Amino acid sequence: MVWLDDLVPKEHLLRKIDAAVDFDKIYEMVEELYCEDNGRPSIDPVVLVKMVLIQHLYGLPSLRRTAAEVEVNVAYRWFLGYSLQDETPHFSTLSYNFKHRFTSETVDKIFAWILNAIAEAGYLSPSAVFIDGTHIKANANNKKKIQEEVPVASKRYAKELMKEVNADREEHGKKPFHNDDDDNNDTPKSSKPNKNTSKKKLARRKKMKTVTKSVTDPESGLFVKGDHKRQFAYEAHTACDKHGYILETVVTPGNVHDSVAFDDLYDKVTEKFPEVETVVADSAYKTPHICKKVFDDNRVLSTAYKRPQTMKDGHEWWKYVYDEQYDCIICPEYNTLEYSTTNKDGYREYKSNPEICKNCPTRYLCTHSKDCVKVVQRHIWKDYEELADDARYTPEYADLYKRRKETIERVFADAKEKHAMRYTHYRGLAQVSNWVRLKFAAMNLKKFANRKWMDNYPSNSFDFILFFCSKYVKTPTHAFA
Numbered sequence: 001m002v003w004l005d006d007l008v009p010k011e012h013l014l015r016k017i018d019a020a021v022d023f024d025k026i027y028e029m030v031e032e033l034y035c036e037d038n039g040r041p042s043i044d045p046v047v048l049v050k051m052v053l054i055q056h057l058y059g060l061p062s063l064r065r066t067a068a069e070v071e072v073n074v075a076y077r078w079f080l081g082y083s084l085q086d087e088t089p090h091f092s093t094l095s096y097n098f099k100h101r102f103t104s105e106t107v108d109k110i111f112a113w114i115l116n117a118i119a120e121a122g123y124l125s126p127s128a129v130f131i132d133g134t135h136i137k138a139n140a141n142n143k144k145k146i147q148e149e150v151p152v153a154s155k156r157y158a159k160e161l162m163k164e165v166n167a168d169r170e171e172h173g174k175k176p177f178h179n180d181d182d183d184n185n186d187t188p189k190s191s192k193p194n195k196n197t198s199k200k201k202l203a204r205r206k207k208m209k210t211v212t213k214s215v216t217d218p219e220s221g222l223f224v225k226g227d228h229k230r231q232f233a234y235e236a237h238t239a240c241d242k243h244g245y246i247l248e249t250v251v252t253p254g255n256v257h258d259s260v261a262f263d264d265l266y267d268k269v270t271e272k273f274p275e276v277e278t279v280v281a282d283s284a285y286k287t288p289h290i291c292k293k294v295f296d297d298n299r300v301l302s303t304a305y306k307r308p309q310t311m312k313d314g315h316e317w318w319k320y321v322y323d324e325q326y327d328c329i330i331c332p333e334y335n336t337l338e339y340s341t342t343n344k345d346g347y348r349e350y351k352s353n354p355e356i357c358k359n360c361p362t363r364y365l366c367t368h369s370k371d372c373v374k375v376v377q378r379h380i381w382k383d384y385e386e387l388a389d390d391a392r393y394t395p396e397y398a399d400l401y402k403r404r405k406e407t408i409e410r411v412f413a414d415a416k417e418k419h420a421m422r423y424t425h426y427r428g429l430a431q432v433s434n435w436v437r438l439k440f441a442a443m444n445l446k447k448f449a450n451r452k453w454m455d456n457y458p459s460n461s462f463d464f465i466l467f468f469c470s471k472y473v474k475t476p477t478h479a480f481a
Contacts, residue, residue: 004083007074013057014079016449021117023050029109033101043089047080048097049110051089054079056442059420063098067091099431107434111441118245118448125241126273128400130408131265131281133237133258134416136432137423138220140232145212145222152207156263157289161346168342168380177344211255217427221253234424234432237261238440239269240408242400244447246440247273251433258284266293278302280400288346288381291388301388302397314365320376329376333360337376347377411443419443 008015023046030045054076055066070076070088082088118124155161166176212222214232223233233254239247250265262285270276279294283306294301308317319332329337329350335357337350352374357363367374379385391397415421419439426432 004078008078016453020449020452053442056439063095064091107437111437114441114445128278129239129276131239132408133235134412135223135233138217138232140214140216144215148213149208152209219429221255223254236436237265259287288379291384292381295384300391302401346380350376
């Protein structure tokens with residue numbers, strides 16, 4: 001007689017997971033998706049969810065491969081509740097249910113269910129949240145692409161910014177920008193276009209831009225960053241706590257910048273966990289809007305140094321000092337740059353006196369302008385960026401930023417190396433989002449099960465250490481008895 005339970009090791013990962021959470025709660029999540037009195041008996045939804053978790057736990061590339069592994073793996077059969085003689089579900093049944101029956105709301109419930117179990121056990125620590133994004137190669141041919149003109153998406157904080165820009169302009173005696181409520185474009189009225197106006201300028205006035213779109217997967221975006229290969233991809237913007245538990249994720253096309261996707265991710269995290277005190281992110285998130293948003297919520301943004309974009313081989317940026325009392329910029333030669341205007345992007349422009357700059361001995365280090373005018377811009381929310389700089393020099397927040405490599409960067413490394421998240425077989429933003437959330441749910445479940453098992457059975461975790469010490473560590477010899 002062979003018992004299936006005897007073939008699975010006592011410390012197997014699936015045993016830890018089975019003991020960590022109550023899988024019967026899945027019935028409550030999918031109850032409204034099934035009918036009790038119509039149709040033939042369906043496969044147990046808990047089995048379907050467990051099979052997908054197996055796929056992501058062990059980094060299996062597809063549902064077809066998962067179904068094949070379940071058929072021959074004893075531990076998988078034990079976890080699903082199938083004996084050695086039982087027929088396991090076909091991959092088409094698994095694929096159909098997760099494509100047509102289980103919606104994104106179901107996936108969100110599964111993700112939240114695991115996260116709530118971790119929180120109830122007291123393992124979450126959301127006081128400090130680590131935020132970053134990583135790209136996932138899309139299931140698209142890089143050679144099959146088209147150029148398409150699309151409207152520029154308006155910034156979420158455009159109305160708030162324009163309101164403060166107009167207030168700043170009126171304070172300096174300038175006329176406010178025109179606010180057109182019909183098309184939601186908070187821009188000044190422009191004159192009629194000239195016949196000689198270039199196509200680029202006309203497109204800019206129409207707020208249009210040209211993007212490269214994939215024919216295979218139109219919802220993906222062309223990922224271009226540094227030395228990385230140009231490819232169609234998706235971006236998983238993710239937040240985790242200091243223990244590496246994923247709190248939330250937002251998936252966007254690969255051509256969406258991290259700072260643009262920050263609002264959705266930040267709002268979801270702070271809504272679930274209002275106790276968040278510190279947001280730790282890299283320099284890509286150090287923008288005036290993000291700094292203002294975080295500090296206005298009585299939270300702290302811990303970020304890295306961001307080098308200002310200045311003229312190459314010119315004066316250092318810190319040599320241009322802002323005088324708050326007189327609202328001017330003092331240049332390296334101790335001359336003043338007076339306020340000129342506030343543009344619609346929220347930057348105050350300070351311009352120098354060309355008569356003084358003509359005879360300046362270091363003008364070649366300051367500007368190459370033909371009319372000898374130096375322009376320095378300062379954002380109206382610059383004070384919030386300076387608060388982030390102050391936090392960077394605080395030991396508490398500096399130590400938190402150093403922990404990024406142990407938290408969010410470790411999450412991405414494990415997801416790609418151990419859980420097959422380098423590329424996706426799915427197409428479309430909705431399918432890829434569900435795929436990423438299930439993968440992160442499996443990673444949370446794995447970490448939670450291991451942690452809970454170590455707390456419940458602490459002696460077992462030291463058995464290997466004691467064995468190693470007794471076998472390889474020599475007993476010290478003494479010269480005298």
